[in-house]
Amino acid sequence: MTDEAGTFTSRFEPNPAALSDERRDEILANPGFGLHFTDHMFLAEWTPETGWADARVVPYGPLTLDPAAAVLHYAQEVFEGLKAYAHADGSIWLFRPEANAARMQRSCHRLALPELPTEWFLGSIRALIEADGAWVPRGEEKSLYLRPFMFASEKFLGVRPAHHVTYSVIASPAGAYFASGVKPVDIWLSTEYGRAGAGGTGAAKCGGNYASSLLPQQEAYDHGCAQVAFLDASEHKYVEELGGMNLYFVFADGSIVTPAKSGSILEGITRDSILTLARDLGHEVTERRITIDEWRDGTSDGSIVEVFACGTAAVVTPVGALKWDGGEAVAAEAETSKVAHAIRQALVDIQYGRAEDRHGWMTAV
Template sequence: MSLTYDPDTGLAPLEFAVTKNLAAKSPAERAELLAKPAFGTTFTDHMVHICWSLEHGWHRPSVLPYGKLSLDPAAAVLHYGQEIFEGIKAYRHADGSIHTFRPDQNGRRLQRSARRLALPELPVEHFIQSLREIIAVDGEWVPSGDDQSLYLRPFMFAREAFLGVRPAHKVAYYVIASPVGAYFKGGAKPVSIWLSEEYSRAGKGGTGAAKTGGNYAASLLPQAEAYEEGCDQVVFLDQDRNVEELGGMNVVFVYKDGTIVTPQSDSILEGITRDSLLQLAIDRGHKVVGRAISIDEWRQGVASGDIVEVFACGTAAVVAPIGELKGRDFIDEQPLGSLALSLREELTDIQYGRREDRHGWMLRLDA
């Protein structure tokens, strides 16, 4: 691993203490687990940990055996939900090298989330180094099959034992990793979406733009409702009945004139996968617009033929064409175009090293 002093930021790399897992999986055990990776159920042998305190700042960086955490029952995260996380993947290229996709953007988004949740901001350089550190010990866990990758989950939480309502003075940052295949069963096939009109995932001035557990907890009940209705995912509206996002993905609309529209507000998480897909669409000559789009415009646009394609996108699933929108008293079949899957192919080709990386999005982690 080549890490040097960065003159632009004044930051030197952290000195990680590494403790190897003596009970690490054997090559045969690892190969068996990598044969059919399921999303978020199997984890690698190690994890990264960095402490933060009001007194000492970021300190004690380490790589440890993957294992259970010990928390005081009064830890602030258990009572006030002061917690954030990220999702990013490591990809095995044909030559065996390991790369990740736009990690600087994930690092900056983690900082924005931290700011909103009154948590310390981890420098982007240290965020990227934490990804390199886990790959340095668990690089063999990056699978090489079609649509497979190593999903990296950086997360940060308040661990101070204190029941007062204020920002915690002690915080923990971790990175764990899980080999994964396709997020949805059957791969990038059209999904059905349940329209939640009773519940909201976020409100104006709330935490919708932060990647924090509370937003996802708020989506679980309506997501369960979606499953009961035979749908794969749930879509939320804001107080003005404008489309926000799915439980864990952004939404994109393609109009018949080639214009691409994506919902934009301060209560929507900025999607790195979405922004990358939109850039690829711009490269092809498409006009991209970020604005409010109401549920009525969505339904009427599909009915009239003005909207010719709708898809969802995110780190885990990459792209999922939307084939059906279902509500209490309606079922709208969605038009299926070719743009979503074409953009998905281009993006994943870049991520897996099969196509030129014109925008410099990829970063090698094992060098």
């Protein structure tokens, strides 16, 4: 909603069953990832007649959907992921939320959903944190993970864009994404399955992309790997990304290469930030196509010394071995991963307020 001055506003309905301070503190001491949720959530609806309306923060709880809700049949939905960080002085900050708002708008356009104005995106997050600020955990590697999402909630069976859409934001206190800590993780190379093709939804953040990665992800688990790497869908030779993370390759001369945006690669906010931070640290950074043979041969002849992955949830994670049926490739400096750790430290120091925010990425809540 907007007031007479055009400023975003929302109403608030407190949760009468909010957790006690003691139970909340118990959860925040060891939150895990995606296991617990705050006391409230944000909701709003869109129709062609009203546009976006009825912005509200309400008690966290189940959503009621008609069995014919379009999202259940045609998968018309998108989502985002960002974090709120508690600084040492008790203030709460967001990392590049405007970039998340812009990416959600691009995702909405691709999925034929109404684009949520940036003011609504930012306002919804602020409203939820205002209600549940006590849920932002303090301490190293802890944050409040925010999940804005939008879905077709119209009751109908028919292949067309929905005329009733629901937008929501939920929040979950988060510790480290990988329980084992920041250590190299092994990657399974998927040669049978593709993540996305040209002209598809690969560059949008929608659930279908992740659903298609679950079977090869299970294959990765079965081979003792934490993630799966996908190749391009047309020639099956160019490295694209992992199931939910972007990739970087560190060469022996200190230069860094990341797969170029192709229309089937998600344009990660963390990915873009690392491009800047790596240059700040003196690395030459290139976005270009890189083949799976270059990855394999480069780790074998020593020209590629590190590989790492990045994403909002895991931040920066070194890659240990790339595995496939009949072989594996391990970069020479996979165990130490000095470049990955340096970039990661530079990023989290900004996010937690320990370093100067030279690029204006942080937004106070």
